[in-house]
Structures are given as C-alpha cells and as structure tokens.
Amino acid sequence: MMKKILAILLLSVSFSAVVASESFDITDVEGRTIHFDQHPNTFVVANYIANFMMVGGKSSLDKVIALTKDGWEETRFGEYQVFTQSFPKMKELPSIGGYHDDILNAEKILSLHPDVLLIGRTQYTENNQRIKTFENAGIKVVVLDYHAMTTANHTRSTEILGKMLNREDIAAAQNKTYRDSLEHVYQTIRNLPQDKKNQRAYMETASKGVGRYGNSYNKDVLWGAILKNIEAANLAENSPQPYMALDREYVISQNPQIIFIGGSIWRNKSEGDQMRMGFTVKADDAQKRLAAFTQRPGWNRLDAVKNNQVYAVDHGSLRNMADYTFTQFMAKTLYPEAFKDIDPEKNLNDFYKTYLPELKYDGTFMIHLNKAQ
Known part of the structure; x- marks a missing residue:
C-alpha cells in the first residue's frame, strides 16, 4: 500500500512539474499580463491572420476555429483569393466579425469558447465592455498591434505569437530580420546630409x-x-x-x-x-x-x-x-x-x-x- 501511495505521489509531483514547466506569462501591447498554464490549443483570430501563420506555419491554421471574414473578400479581394485558395480551410471557418472594421460578434465568440481571442488595438478599444465578459468566460484576450508601424510593437506582437504557438525560434528570426533591416535604413538616413x-x-x-x-x-x-x-x-x-x-x-x-x-x-x-x-x-x-x-x-x-x-x-x-x-x-x-x-x-x-x-x-x-x- 505504501508503495502505491508513493507512486501516486511521484506521479502527481511529476505531473505538476510538467504543468509548471509549460506555464508562462505574456504582456500584450496594451500592457496587460496574461497567464497560461500551457500552450493554447484553439484560437479565434480577429486580426493579423497572416502574421499568425507566418509564425505558426501552415499547421497553425488547425488551431484556428474562427476568423473575422465579414467584408474580407470585398475589401482585400486579391488577398482573399490567394489565401483561401492556398488554405481552403479558411472558407470553412466561421466569421466572428468584420475584417476591415472593429465589429466583433461577442455571442458567436462565446459560443465557440476558444482558449485565446487575438485582437488589434482598435478592436480592444471599441469592444472594451465585452473584454471582461470574454475573460469571465475563461477566454484569454490578447492584444497585438501591427498598425502603428513601430519596430517595438511589430516585434513585441511577433514575440507573443511565438510564445503562444511554441515557435519562439521562428519569431526571433523574423524579429531579427525586421529590426536589423529597419535599423540599417534609419541609420543610413541619419547619416545623410x-x-x-x-x-x-x-x-x-x-x-x-x-x-x-x-x-x-x-x-x-x-x-x-x-x-x-x-x-x-x-x-x-x-x-x-x-x-x-x-x-x-x-x-x-x-x-x-x-x-x-x-x-x-x-x-x-x-x-x-x-x-x-x-x-x-x-x-x-x-x-x-x-x-x-x-x-x-x-x-x-x-x-x-x-x-x-x-x-x-x-x-x-x-x-x-x-x-x-x-x-x-x-x-x-x-x-x-x-x-x-x-x-x-x-x-x-x-x-x-x-x-x-x-x-x-x-x-x-x-x-x-x-x-x-
């Protein structure tokens, strides 16, 4: 009996250690700290699907359960054609709001209950009252930003995606290219007359x-x-x-x-x-x-x-x-x-x-x- 108890205790300690090793925190571009016990398995991507897949690779689309697709074909017809033809699953995914605006379908998002809802800064501002509702339902809301065209926000957002998708090496490589390329441009211009x-x-x-x-x-x-x-x-x-x-x-x-x-x-x-x-x-x-x-x-x-x-x-x-x-x-x-x-x-x-x-x-x-x- 004592051996069984010890075995159970060892398994429990081992499991706790695994969970602890997988847990991590991120700080999004709004300065909000979000804790994860493990890497999330399901995402609603309300913004920046291209960045999500650039970091996560083709297989990361398997973790996406909804996108903002309303108006995507109308406002970015070429992009819509290329992405949906290259990745047909995108056509099957439900839409939870507007591709080119900040409208989110809160009821739909809650019904899908993703591990993570990825949104942009204006979406965060325009849906501020709903954020707490999502969080109370157990959905992690993470804010990214690729609109301000700052090196800090681009690379911070990519680092966050790398952490959540367990692709930190890919995110780091992209960030190095981004930082080095832009710093070369800015330094060259600073040195001009x-x-x-x-x-x-x-x-x-x-x-x-x-x-x-x-x-x-x-x-x-x-x-x-x-x-x-x-x-x-x-x-x-x-x-x-x-x-x-x-x-x-x-x-x-x-x-x-x-x-x-x-x-x-x-x-x-x-x-x-x-x-x-x-x-x-x-x-x-x-x-x-x-x-x-x-x-x-x-x-x-x-x-x-x-x-x-x-x-x-x-x-x-x-x-x-x-x-x-x-x-x-x-x-x-x-x-x-x-x-x-x-x-x-x-x-x-x-x-x-x-x-x-x-x-x-x-x-x-x-x-x-x-x-x-």
Whole structure:
C-alpha cells in the first residue's frame, strides 16, 4: 500500500512539474499580463491572420476555429483569393466579425469558447465592455498591434505569437530580420546630409478611383508613420485624424516632389479606375491605372509628375512582418544612391518563401511609373 501511495505521489509531483514547466506569462501591447498554464490549443483570430501563420506555419491554421471574414473578400479581394485558395480551410471557418472594421460578434465568440481571442488595438478599444465578459468566460484576450508601424510593437506582437504557438525560434528570426533591416535604413538616413531629407511626399490610398481623392495618413499610422520614420515631409503628417482625404487644392498647392499611390482590389463603386496593387494584380494593369492618376486636373504641374517620381505600393501588405520591405522601397525612392544595393521586392518574395511557402504567391506590390504608359 505504501508503495502505491508513493507512486501516486511521484506521479502527481511529476505531473505538476510538467504543468509548471509549460506555464508562462505574456504582456500584450496594451500592457496587460496574461497567464497560461500551457500552450493554447484553439484560437479565434480577429486580426493579423497572416502574421499568425507566418509564425505558426501552415499547421497553425488547425488551431484556428474562427476568423473575422465579414467584408474580407470585398475589401482585400486579391488577398482573399490567394489565401483561401492556398488554405481552403479558411472558407470553412466561421466569421466572428468584420475584417476591415472593429465589429466583433461577442455571442458567436462565446459560443465557440476558444482558449485565446487575438485582437488589434482598435478592436480592444471599441469592444472594451465585452473584454471582461470574454475573460469571465475563461477566454484569454490578447492584444497585438501591427498598425502603428513601430519596430517595438511589430516585434513585441511577433514575440507573443511565438510564445503562444511554441515557435519562439521562428519569431526571433523574423524579429531579427525586421529590426536589423529597419535599423540599417534609419541609420543610413541619419547619416545623410540634412539637405537631402524632408522631400515633400504625398501618399494616397486610391480606393475611390481617379475622380475622388482617397485617404492619406498622419505621422502615427501606416504609410504616414513610414514616411515619418524615413524623414520625408508628408503632406498629411499633422492631420487631426489618423487617416483622411486631403483637399485637391491643398495637394496641388503643396507641390509634392514624390507621390505614392496605395492600391488593393476594393469591390466598390470605384472599382473601374481605382488603383490596384497586391495579390493577383498584373504589372501591366497596375502601370495603366497608376498612369491615369497623373492625368488628374492640375497634376501636370506637380514636380513629382514632371520628374517621374510617381510610385505605387500595395496597401494590403502593411500590418505584417514582411512590411519592412515597403520601408526599404520608399526609402530607396527618396534616397536612391544610399540604398542602391537593396532589392525590396526580392526581400518581400524571400520572406514569404521562407515563412509561408505554401502560399500561392503572385501579384504586383511595388512599382515605379513607366512613362511609356
């Protein structure tokens, strides 16, 4: 009998030691500490599914039980096509809210009862009253951020994913690439003469087509944050809202020296002449659409147009660990000699091939206007 008791005690101690060794804490980007007794098995990914899979690999999708899919096909058509064709399971997963907004279906999330709900910062803010409800139901809510375009938040979020998915080595490798690549850009720019900096830059996400000006971004978010980081004089830098359309008269009066047009495939009323970039987009189509924007009234007088400093970038490619390549691309357009040895498009291709090789990757992501168009 004593031997049996000792055996049971030893098994209990052994089990407790295993549990203790698997337990860990994380601190999310909102500064909230979340404790895990073991690595979670089920996730509802309300934001950043590409980052989740870049860290976790193809098999990590088996742990995902729901996504925010409402409006995904309409707002990121190319991305939707490529991801759902490469990973058909995504079509079968239920939707728990909006892909391009902060609406979450709390009732659906509670019914699925995941181990973890992954959300972005604006989702956290807009659903603040529901967070406690989720937590009281035993769901761990973890806040990530890839929107602010800061090295700290990108790498912190990736570190968190690595910890939860037990892929810390992959997360560390991605973070090293991200940090080293951006620090090289920033240090190179810091060392340049001051008179080479502060070129007037206009950036527009052209979802509304040629006839209506689309959103520009202030210094705190997305393209605006990138322009601030590479010391360009962004026309929208001090806008009172994170993103808003600038007046036509203002843009022309500021006479930008360089123009970036952001594209995607938005299924809306401006689909005919919107700027298209990203997954599934052919380079010839992107060039033709970009050329049309230079024909806007008054743009023939702009230095950027006269000097052929007009570029297009894929708006959908921000908010993930490969987006450092867009900082490289924009820096190279502003300071071509300083970054002549960097190939941002190759770096983007290599990142996907390394961390998500199953993705059927094709499209147009960064271009310089071909004046022959």
